[in-house]
Amino acid sequence: MTRIPTPLSRFWMNRVSSDRNAVRPSDVDQLSLADGVTGRCTVLLAPPGAGKTVELRRLVESLGERARFITLGTYGDLHGKIMHALAELRPYAADGLLALDSMDESTLPTTQLADLIEDVVRDLPEGVRLVLACRTAAWLPGVNQVLHRALGDDVTVLDLIALTSHDVVTFADAFGVSGQAFLEAVTSARATPLTRHPKELEFLLDDYRAAGAVLPSTQRDLYDRAIDRLCKEQNPRRQAAGNAGEHRALRDGAGRLAVLSLFTTRKTFRLHEPDDGLSLSEDDYASLFPETPVPAPYPDVLGTALFEGSADSAMKFTHQTVAEYLAARHLSDLRLTKVQLDALLRVPGGLLAPQVQAVAAWLIALDPDRFGDLLDDDPAAFIGSQVELIDPDFRQSLLRRLLVLADDYSLDEAVHLDLSGLTYPGIEELVRPYLTDRDRSLDARYLALRIVSENQLVGLNDVLVGLAMSEDEPVVLRNAAGRRSLDLVPPRADTPLRALAGRADDLAEEDDELLGVGLFARLRSKTSPLELLRYLKKPANRS
Incomplete structure (x- = not known):
């Protein structure tokens, strides 16, 4: 196996500062790791094989004696190793950095892992930065709570941006x-x-x-x-x-x-x-x-x-x-019963253990008829695993389950899921009711908008336009629908979205979001800059 010899410049996106309505990260959103790791604690999230460990090692190496790298996927006295590293970093104060990699591969039970991180945060020398790296799908709520309870808003979460063309x-x-x-x-x-x-x-x-x-x-x-x-x-x-x-x-x-x-x-x-x-x-x-x-x-x-x-x-x-693909292949070949497989994959309560989510996703990809019921319990984990589910029936089941959970406000961190590559015959019929039915929750309808834009469902563009123009819909949803429509299909000179720029004084909104949609629609449909000036007005919100 040949290793790629030249490192690329990789970029990260801050979850807090990224635009909820953006279809893809802009250049403004993109940070180098050195620029992103500036606060007291930074969490690095990425799918398996994305390169987060390579990036973190480069950062540590660039800092020399001022940084220490410890992988949590090893044995021995982790607490002792980490405390020793902190003692070595104490003289460097604000220039020091402790990197803890492979949280998803830790052999500790989740409660013990959360306790370990709590100890680390408590003993972190003043000014020393803490960086934690983990797979996106395996980031533990318990650890997240520990960090925010101890550090408040001084916790940054960065997602690694996928490679570009x-x-x-x-x-x-x-x-x-x-x-x-x-x-x-x-x-x-x-x-x-x-x-x-x-x-x-x-x-x-x-x-x-x-x-x-x-x-x-x-x-x-x-x-x-x-x-x-x-x-x-x-x-x-x-x-x-x-x-x-x-x-x-x-x-x-x-x-x-x-x-x-x-x-x-x-x-x-x-x-x-x-x-x-x-x-x-x-x-x-x-x-x-x-x-x-x-x-x-x-x-x-x-x-x-x-x-x-x-x-x-x-x-x-x-x-x-x-290793995860090989494990799934071998488990599939063994022809285990459902009871045996559940005993291996599930934790008390029936959910999939974080360490085996990718294996479970591979099992579905290898044999959807035998392993498809694994999908029902934690559909977001299968998207986070980055394993490609090619069977159309199971793409349908996955999206349906995600929409049901979102409709019940039970889909946490939905905004960070990668929903691309999930198309199948009939996907528009599944998504359309969530766009048009005002009895659906705002979370479910916003998720439906993302499914449309990230899977390029141009057949639903007219629905997005109608949603943006409807005065009976919430402004936040109208704005999201309009912006995603503009990105989905280049607007024509007769697009109704242009009218939003001419009705700015009639729109009851604080932040002129719909005015922005109308101005973009006019700009992208070849309206001259001089004509655009006619539609500008004083901002409704001056703060």
Whole structure:
């Protein structure tokens, strides 16, 4: 597996300051990590494989002795490690920074993790900044409450912005291929969603460089091909796998280790060293499913390019996303009963454990008929997992469940969900009633607006225009509908939205939002700047 050699400039978006009505982040919203990490505490959220750990390590390295990096996905005395790091940072005061990575991979129960973070905040030296990194879907409300209770408003939450087309071209050029040609191939293969994050982009570029390879268009195909390639790839510690049967055996062995790692929360594997109680061993590998034969020898599985060296002569998976896909494949192949699967995946109360949300999403992607009921309990987690659900029936089920929860004001953090790529035949019929029915909650109707704009449902643009023009609707909803309509379809000279600029004095609104919609509609439909001046007025709200 080739690593991309040139780091890109990545950007983050502040959740608090970002515009609720914006369809995509503007340049003003984009922050470098160094510019974003300025307050007492900063939380970094991103999907798996997006590059948050790489970004955080770069920041820590740039600060030298003034910063310390600790991953929470390891064993040992975490509290002692962190307190020691804080003591070392105390002399640096306002220049110091403590980075705690991989909160979603912590082996601590959630209550203990929240207690640990509470201790860290309490003992944080004056001026030293705290940075926490976690997967978006696994950010714990308990930890969030601890931070805000202790620090109030001095907690910033940053989301990592996905790679742009320009980033993809830069990546590919650094990889040794024509970036523009690669981007065109990606577009032709309808594989653009697979270029949003660096890890999947690496897989895609490896496929593109392979002689005669046809780019995959789904995540499942992408991971299958990447894992097969990693099983075959020459490794200094072993001979390359010789045939397809051996490749499959090595993949199945890696899947067995992935399941073992996931449900024991042990991330490393030892070959011959004595058992330290922290890593997994060959005995663990053999005893996981004693009724099934071992797929491939333990040393051979660890010798594939699916694994890399870790600390203390142990091995670990090259990336957590690879382990999660392998675990889901292996669980699917085992044909477990629903009772057995629920015992593995669910916490008391029936919800999916944060650490297994991506595995659950992969199970649905691999076999929707068997695993589809996992979707009902926590649909937002499946969007946050960034696993592509390609089955149309389950896209429908996912969106329907999200809208029902929003209608009941039960969908927390809905504004931060990525709702793109969920189209299916009939999606407009599902969404339309939420746009037009005033008995639906404001949360559900706003969510419906986002589904329309983020999935480019141009067939509903007239509904958005009608919503923006209706005097019976709340101003906040009219404004959101108008702005999203303008972004969805370029306005024509006869668009009704232009009239909002001419009725500014008749609109009962404090912030002139609808006037702004009307002015934008006129500007984008080729009204001259001189004519636009006729519609300007003194602001209703001077504050």
